[in-house]
Amino acid sequence: MMNDNTPPVSVRFVDIDADREGQRIDNFLLAQLKGVPRTLVYRIVRKGEVRVNKGRVKADYRLKSGDVVRIPPVRVTPASEPPPASQQLADLLENSILFENKGLLILNKPSGLAVHGGSGINLGLIEVLRQIRPQEHYLELVHRLDRDTSGCIMIAKKRSMLRHLHKELREGRVQKYYHALVAGRWPERCREVRAPLKKNELSSGERMVRVDSDGKESLTEFRVLQHYQGCSLVEAKPITGRTHQIRVHAQFQGHGLVGDSKYGNDEVNKAMKAKGFNRLFLHAAALSLLLPDEDKPLLVRAPLDERLSVPLQRLPLL
Structure with missing residues (x-):
């Protein structure tokens, strides 16, 4: 399996292992195609340029172990690093933690803060957390809240926790x-x-x-x-x-x-x-x-x- 997360300039094929089973294809592509706008990712899926086992899929398709994903060539300007979070915002998020263990973080998201950057937003919740928790090698959103909605949001600190919670959400x-x-x-x-x-x-x-x-x-x-x-x-x-x-x-x-x-x-x-x-x-x-x-x-x-x-x-x- 290839692990290069830079946008490909030629077609590449990625073999899906058990660790990625259950992940949505759109989320998988967003992780693989760093710096590529979300709108472009959804467009290449909709147009059938992304294939799974040589067939077209929708953006909500969930990957299975053994799948082979075709990722088309995508040329974009590499995304610049997000700006550093202010100390005030970092302190606000640290003080908003409601629960934490080795695999999961739940916090009370402030209204007005997007969960991730993009679409004109330089810095979202997940980017701030990755900045203020550099010792955490894995931080991923389990689900989303709209920018203006406040309250409980889950962030996985392990891929095994992300898979578990996605399964619990689906069921x-x-x-x-x-x-x-x-x-x-x-x-x-x-x-x-x-x-x-x-x-x-x-x-x-x-x-x-x-x-x-x-x-x-x-x-x-x-x-x-x-x-x-x-x-x-x-x-x-x-x-x-x-x-x-x-x-x-x-x-x-x-x-x-x-x-x-x-x-x-x-x-x-x-x-x-x-x-x-x-x-x-x-x-x-x-x-x-x-x-x-x-x-x-x-x-x-x-x-x-x-x-x-x-x-x-x-x-x-x-």
Whole structure:
């Protein structure tokens, strides 16, 4: 197997061993093609230039031991090193750690920080962690959170942990719990929203998701935590893992998230901003997962940051 992660200038073939089994082809390519824009990686997959065992695959194809991946020639200017993280950001992330062992790091991601660089972002969460933890030879995102979403995020410190958690995620054994403040009074009887979601990419590259009968089956469970004057705090548990799923399902139900400039209500957002809500109110509040060789699930909770908790305390209860 070739380990050169520089973009190839001629076709090369990579044999997949058991260590890479279960990894998505898009994530594999992003690791292999350092410095290549994500949009280009997805384009060469979509056009069939990337082949697995001589056949075309989609970006979500999961590699199997024994697969042979054809990687086409790609010419790009080598990516420059990301700028050094500020001490303030480094300290913030170190102080945001919620759980750590030899194989896993879980932290409370701040809102406004992308999980990785790219698309005009020089420095993301994973790049900062690699800078401030140079002794860690392996740090990889287990899953993603949108830039404006805060809360629990998992980073694997070993490939074996990454494989384990990806398997747990695929088989629905990792439970994710989000807290969201939504406009209006969420009905107690509405315990789930089941609506197919279809993702579209605008010419600007922006992703938009909408409910569409041609979309992928999607299910989110909801539970009311507290009614406030003009809004409700709900717990959202995504059963499927679609892009922007909670935000679009809440909008579909008629209760867009507070601070959501893409799927929310502009008038509601303006009124709530006057009350101190200056960001999207979507927070990955807790994770429940089973670690290897453990019998009991690990439950990790992430507290709300002050930008959400302080204005929330001022709202009149109902």
